[in-house]
Amino acid sequence: MSMDQAEEIGVVTTIEPRPRADFVRTQSVEATARRALGYLNAGFSVHFRGPAGTGKTTLALHLAALLGRPMVMITGDEEMLTSTLVGTQHGYHFRRVVDRFIHTVTKTEETADKRWADHRLTTACREGYTLIYDEFTRSRPEANNVLLSVLEEGLLVLPAQNQNEPYIKVHPNFRVIFTSNPQEYAGVHDAQDALGDRIVTIDMGHADRELELAIAAARSGLPPTQVAPIVDMVREFRETGEYDQTPTLRTSIMICRMMSQERLAPTIEDQQFVQICMDILGGKSLPGGKGDNKRAQQQKMLLSLIEHHCPARSFTSVGEV
Numbered sequence: 196m197s198m199d200q201a202e203e204i205g206v207v208t209t210i211e212p213r214p215r216a217d218f219v220r221t222q223s224v225e226a227t228a229r230r231a232l233g234y235l236n237a238g239f240s241v242h243f244r245g246p247a248g249t250g251k252t253t254l255a256l257h258l259a260a261l262l263g264r265p266m267v268m269i270t271g272d273e274e275m276l277t278s279t280l281v282g283t284q285h286g287y288h289f290r291r292v293v294d295r296f297i298h299t300v301t302k303t304e305e306t307a308d309k310r311w312a313d314h315r316l317t318t319a320c321r322e323g324y325t326l327i328y329d330e331f332t333r334s335r336p337e338a339n340n341v342l343l344s345v346l347e348e349g350l351l352v353l354p355a356q357n358q359n360e361p362y363i364k365v366h367p368n369f370r371v372i373f374t375s376n377p378q379e380y381a382g383v384h385d386a387q388d389a390l391g392d393r394i395v396t397i398d399m400g401h402a403d404r405e406l407e408l409a410i411a412a413a414r415s416g417l418p419p420t421q422v423a424p425i426v427d428m429v430r431e432f433r434e435t436g437e438y439d440q441t442p443t444l445r446t447s448i449m450i451c452r453m454m455s456q457e458r459l460a461p462t463i464e465d466q467q468f469v470q471i472c473m474d475i476l477g478g479k480s481l482p483g484g485k486g487d488n489k490r491a492q493q494q495k496m497l498l499s500l501i502e503h504h505c506p507a508r509s510f511t512s513v514g515e516v
């Protein structure tokens with residue numbers, strides 16, 4: 196049964212967040228985490244806003260682990276409705292009464308009631324869980340409006356269909372950690388002013404060199420000396436602006452993990468290493484049309500970046516280090 200199907204019948208799957216063993220804490224990460232935790236402890240919800248691959252979701256999960264409450268997660272999208280967040284009525288509940296006293300008579304009475312099922316927001320508000328609402332600006336503002344009274348008055352107003360319970364009082368431990376990417380151009384709605392006014396927004400930029408290096412080393416298991424040329428190459432590529440899709444932290448992690456798996460040394464002499472870099476870095480640009488030499492120029496630029504940061508014979512293979 197999928198998570199959505201389970202929710203349809205009123206079972207919300209929660210996660211017990213645990214600190215990740217490979218979570219990297221540099222001074223800059225600690226400083227952002229401390230700031231955000233201060234707001235959360237004061238009863239506010241926070242919003243990490245920044246481009247793709249800047250560590251927003253990872254930090255949100257880390258903070259959820261520090262809050263020590265069960266967690267539910269939602270990812271915003273265009274199809275999101277208030278009922279997807281809050282809950283809905285589903286199926287029929289049948290009741291049958293059979294008259295067993297007079298054997299010759301079978302009296303059957305049937306009633307059918309629609310049943311209400313809480314969805315993730317309602318469960319989190321009721322139980323005081325942490326809600327991570329990833330990419331919340333992909334949802335239409337009308338769907339998110341239900342959060343206004345949750346965050347301001349501490350009341351979750353339930354739809355009229357749920358006649359037994361018009362609203363619930365939000366548990367004092369309930370918090371939301373939002374993330375959004377303002378650079379996405381497709382299917383994103385500006386965060387409504389009213390919602391933005393109720394949450395603390397912290398802007399996240401691309402990781403500094405120290406952080407990118409530490410994350411790429413932690414996620415690949417390679418020593419920092421092996422990771423440094425890759426991180427420097429990706430960072431220089433990022434600065435050129437010569438791509439259609441920004442090479443993020445994930446680009447550094449991918450190349451380093453491939454090096455670790457294939458036991459490759461970061462040198463232009465290694466054909467397999469060069470091919471992996473060309474695949475991963477080259478994929479950041481859209482293919483040019485026939486006769487378009489943009490692609491050829493870009494490949495030349497990438498090769499010279501590789502040569503500059505990973506020159507011949509600068510390293511032995513990973514296995515020999």
Ligand SMILES: Nc1ncnc2c1ncn2[C@@H]1O[C@H](COP(=O)(O)OP(=O)(O)OP(=O)(O)O)[C@@H](O)[C@H]1O
Pocket residue numbers: 217218219220224245246247248249250251252253254374376410413414444445448
């Ligand atoms: N402090 C950290 N420690 C370890 N790994 C990290 C850390 N921050 C980010 N990462 C890693 O960097 C990558 C990008 O991070 P993450 O997915 O959190 O970014 P994001 O900003 O949420 O991206 P997107 O907007 O594309 O979802 C992931 O592989 C993540 O595991």
